[in-house]
Amino acid sequence: MNLSVGITTSASLKKVDWLTSLAEETKLYRIWIGEDIDSLHDIFTLTSIFLLRTSLTKVGIGITSPLIRNITTIGRATAGLMELDSEERFTLGLGIGGLQDLAKKGLVAEKPLQILRDANYLLRKIWLGEKVTYSGRFTLDGYSTRYKFKIPIYFGARGPKLLELAGMIADGVIISGPRSYIEKATGLVKKGLERSNDPRRSFNIVVWLPTVLIEDSRGMAMAREVVSVIVSDTPKKVLEISGIDEQRTQKVRDAVSRFGVKKASELVTGDLIKDFSIFGNAQEIYEDFHSLEKFGVDEVVFGPPYGLDWKSSILNVSKAWG
């Protein structure tokens, strides 16, 4: 199993600088960059910076939504990213996007299955340089480019149908959700993989969980805040799959929308933290991550907020990894 680090487009430039220099030193498998919609960085430009400043570490977008920009922009930008590096270290993660972020932009993710199926189909056509005409959520009229690329697409998926679809048509999947959900989610992905045209193809299961290295009570406060955000953005279907009683999360959800994250975090119980994040000292995090291997997980992502001191948290976890 591989250890990767995740950051988002809200990351400070200081963090980006530090992580690019650390990545190769600590032999991180990959840096995943998640898009916080309309935040500081442009996802593609930030990814290019990581690719240009490293030479061994893989770099992935995990994830961007095809709903927030023209599908051809994703096609062109990712083709450019693939071109930056002869080792083909780049991977594209596609997902619908955070429901609250999309809602803020007035976007509705109706028929998510269809959206990702279409985006996957169109991007692969665009990367082959084919002339594409398509209508629906994405409209193209005789569009073509002059390049030929094969870029791995991972789906950031949560609902059961999307997880199965990932197994059927994607090159990998990025799973994020409560701990009890991971086992069931990987099972659904494998079911999709079995049903696909090529069940024996290379397929990577990535688990990205918010992780907090905790050294004192301030770390717990941080974990509470993170969990309150996750809880408020977790679809009911995911809770169902996880076997988590919706009642346990309802108060937190309501509080996030009414009073904000800080206040809502006071309602986050120890059990919720356990269910929705990975936390503890470096050794405990290492063990927690490794416990996922039995579900067929190939790669774990040490994701934000990392810990109170993010630098030492990342260093300590990567040291524990060995």
Add this chain to the structure above:
Amino acid sequence: MRYGLHLNSESKIDQIVEKGIEAERLGLDTLWICDMPSQRYGPVVASAIASKTRRIQIGLGFSPYLHTPQQIVSAFYSLIGAYGERFELCLVSGDKNQLQKVGILKRSSKGIPDRLIKSKIEIERKSEEQGLNFEISLGAQGPKMVRIAPSFDGVHLNFCSPSIVEWAMNEIGRIERRDFKVGIFAPSYVYTTLDPDIHQLLRRSSTAVILGASDRFLKMFGFYDELHRIEGRIDSSTFERIPQEIIEEFSISMPSQKLKEYISKIDNLGVEGIVFSYPQDYSIDTIRDLARSLKR
């Protein structure tokens, strides 16, 4: 006078970067990357160039029909953060046909100037919030666009004959702001030895600019009737039939020794910069030809 080179992003990124490095070595002031739907994504190309160059200014052309103000600001945030304050922005309406191919339809030509101004204001506001500092110019051709130029930090005119430039300068009027700059951004081929194949590329590139011009603009300068006298449908594939005189109004095509004379003319009109667009970047040699011509 500042000199820039537009790098066509249809080429492979390593080739574009190589040309960018050479342009910097030769002392050009600016490299321009235009984010068009059929080409490589501008900010990624700009990032690759910036990572291998040190001082050259890098301009990015964006259409607000394809990117939101926030997306544009985010790209500048990443670029400036990683490579320093050497980026500038040019807002353009974008090629109608190319935008239609990617599903961006039915924009009213009346609404374009308004959309560009609103985008500029929004970009300026958001970039100020992020503590970013970069110039925002306008890519303009027709009278409506030229007239809104004073709302920007500068304008790049998509034509180059001194007579049309003079018209544009009069339209823009006297601008008291010292930082407002007028430049020319046009298909170019300045050569020491004419290569007919590259000259054909220039004609093709100029044709695309001409076909993108509004009827009103073409009528103002007497091109409309001339173009419509040509038999059959004129499109980018029939560029050979566009009269050379019209091509010359929209492109800088001349032997090396004539460039200084041309620059002197437009300098006298108040133009402060020229961006030599495709196919001047055709090869390292054509870039060197340009640099030599500028130093004559």
